[in-house]
Amino acid sequence: MEKKLKKWQGWVLFGGTMIAVFLLGLIVSSLMERRAEVVSVFNNKRTEFTDSIIAQNERFKADYPREYETWSMTEDTSFVSKYNSSQEVDVLEARPEMVVLWAGYAFSRHYNTPRGHKHALEDMRKILRTGNPGIDGDGDMQPATCWTCKGPDVPRMMRELSASKSVFDPANFYAKKWSELGAEEVNTIGCSDCHDARTMDLRPARPALYEAWAQVGKDVRKASHQEMRSLVCAQCHTEYYFIKPDDPKNPGKANYLVFPQHYGMTCEDAEKWFDEIDFYDYIHPLSGTKILKAQHPGYEIALQGIHGQRGVSCADCHMPYKQEGGVKYTDHHIMSPLANIDRTCQTCHRQDAEVLRQNVYERQEKCNEVRDRAEQELARAHFEAKFIIDNGATEAELKPIQALLRKSQWRWDYAIASHGATFHAPQEVTRLLSHAVDFAQQARLLIAKVAAKHGHIGDIPVPDYSTKAKAQAAIGLDMQKLNSKKQQFLETIVPKWIEEAKKNGKIVEI
């Protein structure tokens, strides 16, 4: 009997232990689980969107709280590294040569370091480059195309303005003036710019990228998920141009946005296309050069560097995975990877964070050394060219000089215009800047010879452009007037835009 009892007790003990271990297993499994958030999210979605474009970012908050929260953090401008600051820095103040290089173009008025996506609309309204529509007659200086990268109201409006309801056609959007869409473009860069609102699949919302790929026989829709993690960025962080309103070869395509990827993805490939179509962004008022203004070819330059070549996507470093309890999700606080070395560089590289940071700085310093030389030579060359123009240089004498200045400035601008280029492809950027210095100096040598021929021997006098204010005065900008009109615009016109948007339900308040 005693023995039987013990046997019975033994079974209880055994069974109890089994149950305890099983339960422990469940708990640990639940604690350890790194389940992709997407599963739980899709099982618990509150809102089902039937439209692929939802312009108000706030409408995604309830279903994607972590992505929304981190996206909201792009408002935070406190991160500062040696060559990379989220705080707004006046670049023209730091490098006044740029005022000279962009004389005759709105960039010479105002050029600041970039801030987070959350500031995109606000910064665009206040930058002097967009003028002051509604304040005076010549203040409405930009086409609606300038809105293109500023938020999900853009694809919404492109669709609304399409000539036919069944075909998505941005031509009418591009043909408008910038100010005409002021009350429509009210939601900053957000969810629907990169995601299909119905499925949250990655999907660039703008047509120019699709058109550029189609041009060379490729289809963005067939790109892999890893490629998409770059392409959603590449729809904006890329070199582009607007078709000139009077271009006889492109009727009905005024200010249509095009990526010059016809011959490939390098600086020289784009230049080949621009030369072929005889394109220029503006004629430099000092040297008379037909200038190509580079527009942040971030994607192209990234492709030239080893990370791009190894298939690392933009999101891998700028939107690293983040963990919250058992949930792993993509950090939508897009910023410098140096702010999160543990989750970015160190995912692949086993070096100490400080070593990795210094590796980046070293590359940037080497590039910037050559960049500074390019800016010095080019700025001086533009003034020197003006000097020989004023002193009787002929068109035949000017032509090779202007050709060299165009080449030089294109390479310089291409190398410096996009974010992080000096890290993305340090050798390529150094190479481009080296050619920029080279062409600028070739131009200066020709100028000196032409000057001598027209009777001027020795150094050519140039005005003082050692500060932003002096440089802006030297190229004839009335900054006080521009600033005061912008102030009026911000105080009188913008509030009306916002008010109208609210009235029409374009802004959701939460």
Place this chain on the structure above:
Amino acid sequence: MEKKLKKWQGWVLFGGTMIAVFLLGLIVSSLMERRAEVVSVFNNKRTEFTDSIIAQNERFKADYPREYETWSMTEDTSFVSKYNSSQEVDVLEARPEMVVLWAGYAFSRHYNTPRGHKHALEDMRKILRTGNPGIDGDGDMQPATCWTCKGPDVPRMMRELSASKSVFDPANFYAKKWSELGAEEVNTIGCSDCHDARTMDLRPARPALYEAWAQVGKDVRKASHQEMRSLVCAQCHTEYYFIKPDDPKNPGKANYLVFPQHYGMTCEDAEKWFDEIDFYDYIHPLSGTKILKAQHPGYEIALQGIHGQRGVSCADCHMPYKQEGGVKYTDHHIMSPLANIDRTCQTCHRQDAEVLRQNVYERQEKCNEVRDRAEQELARAHFEAKFIIDNGATEAELKPIQALLRKSQWRWDYAIASHGATFHAPQEVTRLLSHAVDFAQQARLLIAKVAAKHGHIGDIPVPDYSTKAKAQAAIGLDMQKLNSKKQQFLETIVPKWIEEAKKNGKIVEI
């Protein structure tokens, strides 16, 4: 009985299986073993050397057959890659500007691509840069210091020539003429240059490296084994200079070999030292510039690149491990890592060999693009400087021009002089070459202004230097005479050196 028999059979079967499995284990273990060869070698050494320097490489053959055999393979010159050839290529023929840059210096006579270590002595005797001692009065143009990197007879002779038998002092070695040691320097670069013959420990045999480290408070003897795998290379593949025989600050140190590492390991650091001691290698006969000739700063440039910065040693890529049956050993067939991508790059990088090869070529192409521009501008600048000198330029006018040309040529030469620089540190090389173009063009601009001042307006005429022959004629070299004397030297003097060396037992024949 039947049952008992079965039991007995069972034990036999069991025991037999155990033994079979045990033996199989032994065999597999012996097959699988990757034992370092060093263990077996040291247990079976036939010759115990009591001297740390054994100049005749053949004496190592019996005990280190694999290393000896692969070292012998440095004779093989069949490897050719896009930018890297073991076959001798006449660089001056390919880039005749270099003849102009080195006018007034023996490099303008003869400059070929490097071949394997096995050819070091042979190539040194036949190169026009060593002159033709014994053939005519001015043919003995080089000091014995030129032998320094050409084989283990060097440390042997440095020791033999030391003033005191107890202190190793190379001063007397350096003070001799090159030709005086012709019958002593008869064993090419080999074992004792890098190894202590008694222990085969890695140990650079030349004093200059130890002296350079001591200068900045470091001790080569305390370097780690991994560092030694680079330092045995760094004793030769580095920037150096010879103390001028008439230098009043260094009495008794004629042609003493020094590494300019006093301020650091960069191009600019070395320049700072050279400027401080007012050093130059030669005065350029065209422009009158005090030129610094860079001497293959391979180690320094490798330190500037990511592989060097991550602690990858020279041997890791140029002497990868090799396996022969169960023995793993270091491949002494030192050559381009591109010849063995499977054992070099792919040890760390998981990419396809062709992708890795193209990555290297791409870096090299970008550098060479800027290199070509530097050579074009610099060569022209030297001729243009001569033109203004001939047309009355004053010393004050020439001084800033010569300062710029010195800076330019130093950076160009530093960037191109060492093997593999364009891969070792692509951005650094591009940066240096960019500055080389920059300084050369600054010089050309000044020259144009001085020329105009002295009455010459427009392009400055320069002679035709579009081929090696034309360039050598333009700088006044009588190549026929130089070649014929060298031929005489090779046919009459060198055989005597060899004969004498054999008679004195300096050469071991196997």
